[in-house]
Amino acid sequence: MAAVATTTTVRRVRRRPSLGRALAWTVMAAIVLITLLPFYWILRTALSTNSALVAHPGDPLPVDLTGGGFARALGLQSTEEAIAQGGSGGGLAFWRYLLNSVIVSTLIAVCQVFFSSMAAYAFARLRWRGRDKVFGLFLAGLMVPAIFTLLPNFVLIKQLGLVDTLLGIALPTMFMTPFAVFFLRQFFMNVPREVEEAALLDGAGKVRVFFRVMLPMASTPILTLAVLTYITSWNDYFWPLLVSYSDSSRVLTVALAIFRAQTPQTGTDWSGLMAATLIAALPMLVLFGLFARRIVNSIGFTGIK
C-alpha cells in the first residue's frame, strides 16, 4: 500500500504524503480487514474441530486441523462419526441441493435474460400500437417491491400444483423483471440504426437482425445481466423457503438455514456449519473471480435495481 502511495506522489507532484493521506489509508485498511475477516474466519473454523474451537476460541489459526467439517457438510461421514465430532448426525443431501441451486439459477438467468431482451428489442426497435403504454406499465412494475408479490404468488404456485418443485421456484422470475427489460432496452436504443438498416437492406428479416446483429452487439450487457441475475437467484432465500418443502426442491440457502437450525445436544456444530457455508458460497466466489472486473464496472449502470 505504501508503495502505491509513493508512486502517486511522484507522478502527481502536488500530492504530498501527509498525515491526512496516512489516516485515509488506515481507514481503508480497516475497511478491507472488516470486509475480509469473516471470509477467513469461515475457513479457519471449517478446518478446526468443534472440541478445539471450545478450548481455543480466540486462536487466529485453525485449531486441531481437520477435514471433518467438510466431510460432515458433504454427508461423507457416518452418523456415529458425525455425532462424535459434534455434528447432529442429521442427513444433508448436499449434492442434491447444489444441483437444485444450479438448475433454478440457470433456468432463471437464461430464460429471464433471453425473454427480457426479446421484449426490450420490441420496445426499442419495433413499431406497434400501444408500445409506449405497455412499456409504461412495465416501468410501473419497478415500483412494486418484490416482497409484496411473494404471498399472492405462493397462492398461485400452489393452485398450479407447483409447490415443492424447482419449476415452482423459478417460474415467477423466469419470464422477465421490469428492471431487465428497462436495462436492455437502453442498450438496444443505443445500437446505431444504420447497422440494423444495413442488415435489413441485405434482405435479412427483423428476427434475423435480432439474433445476428442486436444480440451480438449487446453481448456484454447481456452477459453482465445474466451473471448478476444468476447471483441474485443463487442467494435468494425467502421465495424458495416458501415453495420448497422437501429435499427434491431444496436449494442451498434453505438447506444451510436448516443445517443451522439442527443444533445437536452438544451445541452448534460450528465447524460443519462453516464448512457448509463455504461450500454454498464457493460457486459465487468463483463466478465473481471470473467476472469481477465486468461486475464491478457494471454496478454504475445496473444501479437502479
Next chain:
Amino acid sequence: MTVAASSPPSRLPLRGAEGVTAKRKARKVRERGDGALAALFIAPALLGFLVFLLWPTLRGIYLSFTRFNLLTPAKWVGLDNYIRMVHDPIFWDSLKVTVEYVVINIGVQTVSALVIAVLLQRLTQSAVLRGIVLAPYLMSNVVAGVVWLWMLDNQLGIGNEIIQSLGLDRVPFLADETWAIPTIALINVWRHVGYTALLLFAGLQAIPNDMYEAAKVDGASEWRMFWRITMPLLRPVLAVVLIMTVIGSFQVFDTVAVTTSGGPANATNVLQYYIYGSAFGRFQFGYASAMSVALLAVLSAITVIQYRITRAGQTDLG
C-alpha cells in the same frame, strides 16, 4: 426508477426526417409487418408480467379484504383485517422494530458507503479494492447471517474474545433484546455497504476531475472539497441510492430468520417476519396481506417524500 422519465422517446420522429428516401421506403415496407412480430417478441415477458407481477399485486390487495386460510375459498370481510391491524399491538411493535432497524441500517450504511466511495475515488482508483469491498454482496443473506452469528457468539465468538481482551464485558449481541436489532442492522451493512459504495463511486466518476484540480490550485483541503464539490454534485445520485436502499431495508427478512427467528421476546420481530408468521405459521393469509399492503403504502409514501425533499430528479452538474 427515475431514469425512465429522461429516456429519449423523441428519437423516432427525428430519425424519420433524416433518412434517405429509398431507405425510408424500405423501412416502411418492413415496419408495416412489425405488429405481429412485436406480439411474438413481447409475448413471454408480457405473460410473465401479467401473471407473476400485475395479477399478484392486485390479488394481494384483494386478499387483504378477505379471510383466507389457503384451504377454503377466500371470504370477503371488508375492512376487518385493517381494523384488526390498527388494534394489534404486535403489529405496531414490529413496525417500530422495523423502523429502528432501517434507521440504524441506512444511517451507518450510507455514511460508510460515502466514506468508502470517496476513498476509492480520491485515494486510489484500484479495481482490486473495488472488488474486495463488493465481495460480501456476493454472499447470500443466509451466509452472512450464519457467519456473523458464529463470530458474535456469546461464548465462542471471536468478536467477544476481542472485546474481552480489551478488558471489556462480553456482549450477548444477538441474544439480547437491546443489542439484537443493531447487530442485525450492522450485519446487513457488512453485506450491502460495498454495493452501495460502488453505486456512489459511479456517481462520483461523473464529477469532472478539473473541479478538484482547480480547487487544489486555490489551496482547498480535501475536507473542504468534499463538502463544497463532492456532496453538492453527488446529491442526485445519493438521493436515488437512498430511496433504493431504504426500500430494500424495509424488506429485511432473511437475516432475522437465520439468526434470531424474531426473538428474543419479539425484539427482532420485523414486519416482514411477522407477515411471514401470520401467513405460514397461523395461516391468516388475509391478515398477512393487509399488513403487506400497509408496508407497500409506507414504502410508496417514503419514496414520494424522499423524492420531493431530495429533488432526486434534478442534477446540479450542468
